[in-house]
Amino acid sequence: MRKTEALEKLSDRDKKHLWHPLTQHKVSPDMLGMAKAEGALLFDEDGKEYVDGIASWYTCMYGHCNPHILKKVSEQMQQLDQVVFSGFTHEPAVRLSEELIKILPNNQQKLFFSDNGSTSTEVGIKMALQYHHNKGKKCNVLLAFEEGFHGDTFGAMSVSGLSVYNGPFEDFFIEVERIPVPTETNINQILVFLERRLEQKNIAGFIYEPLVQGAAAMKMHNATGLDKILALLKEHGVLLIADEVMTGFGKTGKFFASDYLETKPDIMCLSKALTAGLVPMGLTTCTEEVFMAFYSDDMAKGLFHGHTYTANPLACTAALAALKLLQTDEIQTGIQNIIQWHQKFDEEIKQHPKVANTRQLGVIYALDLDVKMERYGNLRNRLFKHFMDQGVFLRPLGHTIYILPPYVTTETQMQRIYGAIKSALELV
Numbered sequence: 001m002r003k004t005e006a007l008e009k010l011s012d013r014d015k016k017h018l019w020h021p022l023t024q025h026k027v028s029p030d031m032l033g034m035a036k037a038e039g040a041l042l043f044d045e046d047g048k049e050y051v052d053g054i055a056s057w058y059t060c061m062y063g064h065c066n067p068h069i070l071k072k073v074s075e076q077m078q079q080l081d082q083v084v085f086s087g088f089t090h091e092p093a094v095r096l097s098e099e100l101i102k103i104l105p106n107n108q109q110k111l112f113f114s115d116n117g118s119t120s121t122e123v124g125i126k127m128a129l130q131y132h133h134n135k136g137k138k139c140n141v142l143l144a145f146e147e148g149f150h151g152d153t154f155g156a157m158s159v160s161g162l163s164v165y166n167g168p169f170e171d172f173f174i175e176v177e178r179i180p181v182p183t184e185t186n187i188n189q190i191l192v193f194l195e196r197r198l199e200q201k202n203i204a205g206f207i208y209e210p211l212v213q214g215a216a217a218m219k220m221h222n223a224t225g226l227d228k229i230l231a232l233l234k235e236h237g238v239l240l241i242a243d244e245v246m247t248g249f250g251k252t253g254k255f256f257a258s259d260y261l262e263t264k265p266d267i268m269c270l271s272k273a274l275t276a277g278l279v280p281m282g283l284t285t286c287t288e289e290v291f292m293a294f295y296s297d298d299m300a301k302g303l304f305h306g307h308t309y310t311a312n313p314l315a316c317t318a319a320l321a322a323l324k325l326l327q328t329d330e331i332q333t334g335i336q337n338i339i340q341w342h343q344k345f346d347e348e349i350k351q352h353p354k355v356a357n358t359r360q361l362g363v364i365y366a367l368d369l370d371v372k373m374e375r376y377g378n379l380r381n382r383l384f385k386h387f388m389d390q391g392v393f394l395r396p397l398g399h400t401i402y403i404l405p406p407y408v409t410t411e412t413q414m415q416r417i418y419g420a421i422k423s424a425l426e427l428v
Helices: 003-007 009-018 067-077 091-103 117-134 154-158 163-172 187-200 223-235 287-291 313-326 331-351 378-389 411-427
Strands: 034-038 039-043 050-054 112-114 141-145 174-179 203-208 238-241 269-270 282-286 354-360 364-369 400-403
Touching: 003 034, 050 411, 067 313, 091 112, 091 313, 112 117, 112 287, 117 141, 117 154, 117 203, 117 238, 117 269, 117 282, 154 163, 174 187, 187 203, 203 223, 223 238, 269 411, 313 331, 331 354, 331 364, 331 411, 400 411
Parallel strands: 141 174, 141 203, 203 238, 238 269
Antiparallel strands: 034 039, 039 050, 112 282, 269 282, 354 364, 364 400
């Protein structure tokens, strides 16, 4: 590092060349330099400590720089770092498939690797469309929930319903129709609509975030209504694509949100906590039936989708280490502790005059403020600054404040998060 660079703050050096995600740089030009992370804590370049209340976008669920994961990946790094996954295989990928199958819904049999959450859903969408194409059926429509979010690649954007992300690209999307998430009052209406719509026999698949819509501000729906929708669609041959990029690996209190449902998906999309936040990787899993639609002497019927870093050995090793941790008593106890602390906090806060409503599933907790505000407006930015000033990293989604902490977060650290939220209510 040059001497002048060492004297400059990271935030000043950053401005020269870097373009950040979800950022309007003219409005928000300054980026906070982070120097270190450990457990549930982040440390900036000045040494200030922050509790990571969202596990860095729901990835570092076992804590930052987890020593067990680092050790395993370091060992693998010295043996096999990267190899093409077309025509080759390796121990970490094979073993990950064997271990993951044990906790996935029992109809999942095949694993297709990619690079991140968006690509895992992109692959799922392509599987569903080509499945019917390979069978000689013209099914070119995808079904999705209103306000769903499934990623930033074009197929994933097409099935996402948040125009704040998708607006400039909507003229280029594949054909998608949307339904509302089920409630006790609308479920019968949704089922009647679907019965009529399914008569056209051109819906290839239904992609859904089971039970929790993350980017829609942690909106939650119940398993009973979703199960009715899934059962009806499966009866009509529509492939069910569960996007568990956010919900997967223990966040809902079970290994997967699909574990709450009787009707299991045909395809599952996984990423984020899959590799514990250490390195990027995506996985799309499917049933034997889906796989067999691509199994042919005809090369054109294969799934011609590939990434250079598909099934990277280091990423697979990180996933294996994370999977082992997920099933330990220590992590399962941590999950249950956070659930109980959330419940206690909810009893304290839900009657507050500034709180419109609250909701929780597993370690996911959200409250809506009783105020109208823009998703990335001034009040939201004031709340974000308040949390950071308090040494707590939370990213409000409009008027929604949510918590999704690492499983290793201590009670003292959780109380810091809750305290920062309580004091933030005075700003509204």
